[in-house]
Amino acid sequence: MSNLEKAESLARTICGKPDTVKVNECHRTFGQRNPLCNEYDACRILEKSQEQIDYVFSSSTNNVFLSACPGSGKTEVVGLKAAYTIHQWNQPGGMAVLTFTNNAADIINRRLSQFTGIEKPGYPHFVGTIDSWLHGYIAHPFAHLKTGYEGRDGDRSIRIVENSTTSDFLYSFRAKYVIAGTGNPSANQYHLEVGPTGQKYVFSSGNQVADTARNAAPLQAYQISDLNRTKTNFWKSGFATYQDVEILTLDVLSQMPILCRLLANRFPFMIIDECQDLSWIQIQILDKLRQQGTVLHLVGDLNQAIYDFKRVNPDLVKSFTETQNFTALPLSNNYRSCQPIINICHRVVGSTSVEKSERTQSVERPGVCVIFPANQMHLLPVWFGKYLNQIGCDKNKSAIVARNWNNVSKMRPSSNTIARGPQMGLAMALHLWKSGEHQAIDDALKYIGRFVSDKYFSEYSANPRQHYCPECIASQLLWRLFLYRVLNSCCIENSLLSDLNQTWSNWSKNVRGQFGGIVRAHRRVILDSSTGILPEFLDLDGNAFRTLSQMGSKTVLKTLPPFNKREEVDNLRITTIHSVKGETLDAILLVSAPSKQGTPDGHWTQWLEDSTKEAARLAYVASSRPKHLLAWAIPTPINEPAKKRIRDIGFHIIEMNNKP
Known part of the structure; x- marks a missing residue:
């Protein structure tokens, strides 16, 4: 089937286009009365690329890995694929579309509503976060079979307890033995981390000093036994952490294959958006369903995996798709960034893939690197605001980002030092x-x-x-x-x-x-x-x-510490890299930490040390957000070899103290 024939078929299914109207004539005729199309300047079907259409028509009976570059219209295509699948659905059970944040799930739901004409597609299908799916379909109804929780008034649902919670009732669930001289941890302050190389207890109470000491201490057999007993009592009383839920879910599916088979029948087709953020244990849960017949479509960009603290490793996703012979499909057209920005991003992560920009370059120098005195980070918003004015970029559609909130706070209007x-x-x-x-x-x-x-x-x-x-x-x-x-x-x-x-x-x-x-x-x-x-x-x-x-x-x-005035900063958004993931901006300033001290991935040299590490992926995520201007801000001192390296990546160097 040619691309035009696929577009014809898709328009009939999605839009209800009559056979008597050609797809290239639909927008100015039938489409004028169609709420799916009448608010758009062009046909939403015809504007899709060959790669996008190929994925929508990909088999829902074969496992697929859709490798989607930044700005490739991934969310639009996932919504279109899900809608096309719903329109043709003719089997028991339903489809699940899972992602990692409520915001992402809301966006996919909006696309689905547009393409299906249904306000919010519901039963038998499910669109939401992977956590809500695990909790709703496995943990809440079935975890008691593993934990022995007897429930309250017939309700055996798990009650989630945050790791940092210190409520009085948790005294009943404290370990008997002190760990690393930091006191007796409560059951919610640790979890069993399971990975490809084994399992171990990880402490995550939110108290950085205590957690660091506990995680560094070798646990003795009696301590491990004590932690096991404490966690078991915690579960038996109906409590669990978010990390515990995944452990319990995998155990239930592993020990009850009939339940796993029934769940696979309930959801014979699943799309996992942002699949690069899957942890090892989440991959194992999905694989249990795959083994019972669920077809998986994993969609994402492995270079955008930036959750090491959740033990997320994109190599595990890559290995899983290759080992299980997933069909690999690409989305390689970037509709967001101009080509010079794309080229910089590829050099940061050492990518050799071919990614074509569909956006015309609008500024003379799309990549600039501003060098600032390490003790003057708080002046960067003023400089960036003036630079955006000079090149004609919209400040309201731009942002300044740093790796952590500590450096963000140094640049936000509140102060260049934190009030103590x-x-x-x-x-x-x-x-x-x-x-x-x-x-x-x-x-x-x-x-x-x-x-x-x-x-x-x-x-x-x-x-x-x-x-x-x-x-x-x-x-x-x-x-x-x-x-x-x-x-x-x-x-x-x-x-x-x-x-x-x-x-x-x-x-x-x-x-x-x-x-x-x-x-x-x-x-x-x-x-x-x-x-x-x-x-x-x-x-x-x-x-x-x-x-x-x-x-x-x-x-x-x-x-009081000083802060920048309105006329100087113009309400420029200043936030973290993680906060802008998935967004499209006109311009972005990625700010390096003043030094390498105290950060494993916030200094610009760490972004360029190893293209396979998360530090490089963090820089890649931030750098792939803008349409027109990508700026890095790096602190002094910087020598000539370092400047050459920056230029080789594709940046034009500017001194902050000089005129832009």
Whole structure:
């Protein structure tokens, strides 16, 4: 069948195109009345490449590995393939489309809705995260067969406990023996890691010092036995961590082949998006289903595997697809980036694949490298904003990224140094809130969230990624609303807290007198979202909020770290590499850590040391996001051989202190 014939068949199936209308005439005739097409300038079927159409028509009875380069329209094609499969579905069971984040699942669901005309395709099919699928179809209904959990009122579902949780009930699930002098770990603070070379216990409590010591300590037989017993009791009581769920799932499928066969009949066809992020144990779970007849389509880019901390290794995915003789199909046309950016990305990861750009180069130098003094990272947003203005790139569609939040914080409007201590944190929260800066407001919420959590919710663990929302608050949205109202009340004109031109001594006195009343006034916002009894929001005393040492006579505002003004930064988005994965941007500035100290993969030299390591893949993921401009920022000192290496990759070098 020719590509045009495939397009005809696809348009009839997906769009309902009449046989009397040719596909190349459909958009301006039948398509004008079709909601799938009428909002687009061209036919969504005809615009697909030969490779994209070939995958949509690939067999749903053969295992396939679709290697998709960045910007290849992967999500669109997955949605189209899934919709085409649903339209033709004529067997028991259903199809599962799995990915790794709720956001990615939502995007695929939107594509499916467009191509099927169904608001949200449901039973017998499933579209969602791999975690939700494992939990819903295996762990919750069947894990009790492995754990012995008797359930509550007939409910034998697993209750997930976060690794960092320190709730009082976990004292019942503490190991008997101390590990590496760091105390007795709770059952939620470790898990059994299973891999191709064996298995071992890994500690992941969120306490970096304790985890590092425990993971480095050789475990004795009696300690391993103790950890086994503690974890077994944890499971038998109906609790598990996310890592435990995968272990339990694999055990259930391995020990109950009839259940595995029934599950394969329930889902005879599965598409796994972003397959490079599969862990070894997830691959084993999928292979159990494959052995019972489930057809697997793995879709992704192995060079975008950037989750080493989850023990993700793209070589395992590659080996699995090759060993099991998956049919290899490519998506090699890049519709996102211009060719010079693509070439840089290929050199970073040592790729020899042929990837063609479908985008015209719009700026004279698509690849630039700015050299900045190592102690002036906080000035990079100002430089980048001016450079984007000069070349005509949209700041609102651009971003600055770094490997970790520590370096992000040095560049965000909040400060070039992090406010230390609760007193400075509260003052910084009010200062940032009054500025009105978009990203400064987010930082203000984090500062105030940490302050309130530390002072009033010290008995509960807090989530730093959700503005330090305590675990006893069920709604993170209502927590943010609560913080928003607290900040507004603190910053009104007649509030004695709002005036940061006071001395620390006077301001601290006013905080002790007013802050408790402010949080009490807004307590009702989070009362309904509480999973327990909220603490009383009492006035702070001299021990809870004292004047900073040797700062009593100094003005609060003058002691706060500076932050960039709106006219200098123009609300440029500043975030981490992981946060922009999967996005398309006009321009990006990838910022190196100031030195190699303390980071295995955040310094530019680490990105170029070994093209097979995750450091290179991190740089590749960030560098493959932009359409028009890719910029790297690397710190001084840098010698001439290093500059030559940068130029050989494809960059034009600029000094930050010189005019762009």
